[in-house]
Amino acid sequence: MFSRIVRPTSTLACQGARNFSSSKQNNTKVTVVGAAGGIGQPLSMLLKQSDLITELSLYDIVKHTPGVAADISHMNFPAKVKGFTGAEQLRDSLKGSQVVIIPAGLPRKPGMSRDDLFSANASIVRDVAAAVADVAPKALVGIITNPVNSCVPIFCEVMKKAGKLDPNRIFGVSTLDLVRASAFIGEAKGLNPKDVNCPVIGGHSGVSIVPLISQCKPAVQFSKDELTKMTVRIQDAGTEVVKAKAGAGSATLSMGFAGARFAISLLRALNGESNVIECAYVLNDVAGTKYFATPLLLGKNGIEKNLGIGKLSDFEQELVNKAIPELKDNVAKGEQFVK
Numbered sequence: 001m002f003s004r005i006v007r008p009t010s011t012l013a014c015q016g017a018r019n020f021s022s023s024k025q026n027n028t029k030v031t032v033v034g035a036a037g038g039i040g041q042p043l044s045m046l047l048k049q050s051d052l053i054t055e056l057s058l059y060d061i062v063k064h065t066p067g068v069a070a071d072i073s074h075m076n077f078p079a080k081v082k083g084f085t086g087a088e089q090l091r092d093s094l095k096g097s098q099v100v101i102i103p104a105g106l107p108r109k110p111g112m113s114r115d116d117l118f119s120a121n122a123s124i125v126r127d128v129a130a131a132v133a134d135v136a137p138k139a140l141v142g143i144i145t146n147p148v149n150s151c152v153p154i155f156c157e158v159m160k161k162a163g164k165l166d167p168n169r170i171f172g173v174s175t176l177d178l179v180r181a182s183a184f185i186g187e188a189k190g191l192n193p194k195d196v197n198c199p200v201i202g203g204h205s206g207v208s209i210v211p212l213i214s215q216c217k218p219a220v221q222f223s224k225d226e227l228t229k230m231t232v233r234i235q236d237a238g239t240e241v242v243k244a245k246a247g248a249g250s251a252t253l254s255m256g257f258a259g260a261r262f263a264i265s266l267l268r269a270l271n272g273e274s275n276v277i278e279c280a281y282v283l284n285d286v287a288g289t290k291y292f293a294t295p296l297l298l299g300k301n302g303i304e305k306n307l308g309i310g311k312l313s314d315f316e317q318e319l320v321n322k323a324i325p326e327l328k329d330n331v332a333k334g335e336q337f338v339k
């Protein structure tokens, strides 16, 4: 059973929309695994624009990955872009990376749950984790591949087996949930969505996605009915896109944007910037589930401090109570896969 944790809320707001350029950092290599895909391409295109990256390594199993790299390399920003393809080049692509972002794997089709992707994607994440353990064990890793709730435990278990696990460096990327919360709340309240910050905790699937609208900045008021509708819309937003794309995949462009925001936040923290906060799904015992997304203060070594979940409304507490059993199942499934 989840025990209520009450912490001050003032530090909980995650970053809002950001410009992707910032002051320069030397010798920072970022690898995108799954770079030729629907998310990988826009994500890589956005990352190329960051002054915080000196080398952008693009890896995908498909043969045209060097072509994607050639294409992006013509954008007039300083990061050197290199393309890698085929299983034999995975380790070369990762070697020496400070940040690794993983959008590799199958997306959903209408009627599927994220968990239905487990059989296709679990082994991809396992194999990438083994390569990271070998050649980039200190990298900060962002896992986008679904089901995120199980893929992060898979990644951590592989790192643990290799004796390389540092839980402060491995993140399930739930940033799109925050991006959506800002967009939908901003739209509903006539606010600029760039200025709306609503923490989203829990996991990244259906009921495990828990928006903390009571902690939104600026503060917003909804009737009980509106609050329920807004919460459900944020929880089901991925499915909304899957349905609208009618068999052609899931969110790619908004995820490319969200993934870039998360990667840049890691890089800003690596670069010594203070007060960089993002929510992400990480190993912790905040809610008794082993893995749980919360706001995190980021630093040079990944998570500097877990900021916890703050004070929840009764409505949000109920949502957390519903999220916990689903998360426990998802985590156990991921861990079991590696054992």
Ligand SMILES: NC(=O)C1=CN([C@@H]2O[C@H](COP(=O)(O)OP(=O)(O)OC[C@H]3O[C@@H](n4cnc5c(N)ncnc54)[C@H](O)[C@@H]3O)[C@@H](O)[C@H]2O)C=CC1
Pocket (backbone or CB within 6 Å): 033, 034, 035, 036, 037, 038, 039, 040, 059, 060, 061, 062, 103, 104, 105, 106, 107, 108, 117, 121, 124, 143, 144, 145, 146, 147, 148, 173, 174, 175, 176, 177, 204, 249, 250, 251, 252, 255
């Ligand atoms: N965390 C989140 O919020 C979100 C997660 N996703 C997930 O991201 C993943 C990717 O989605 P899309 O880009 O739309 O799919 P996609 O099919 O367009 O691209 C996936 C890419 O991964 C590559 N790939 C497959 N196996 C690989 C391997 N072993 N190593 C390297 N690359 C490999 C494919 O060749 C392809 O280029 C899916 O699992 C999807 O469910 C999607 C949206 C949001």
Ligand SMILES: O=C([O-])CC(=O)C(=O)O
Pocket (backbone or CB within 6 Å): 107, 108, 114, 146, 176, 237, 238, 239, 241, 242, 250, 251
């Ligand atoms: O819904 C999906 O399958 C992709 C995803 O995770 C999202 O858009 O949030």
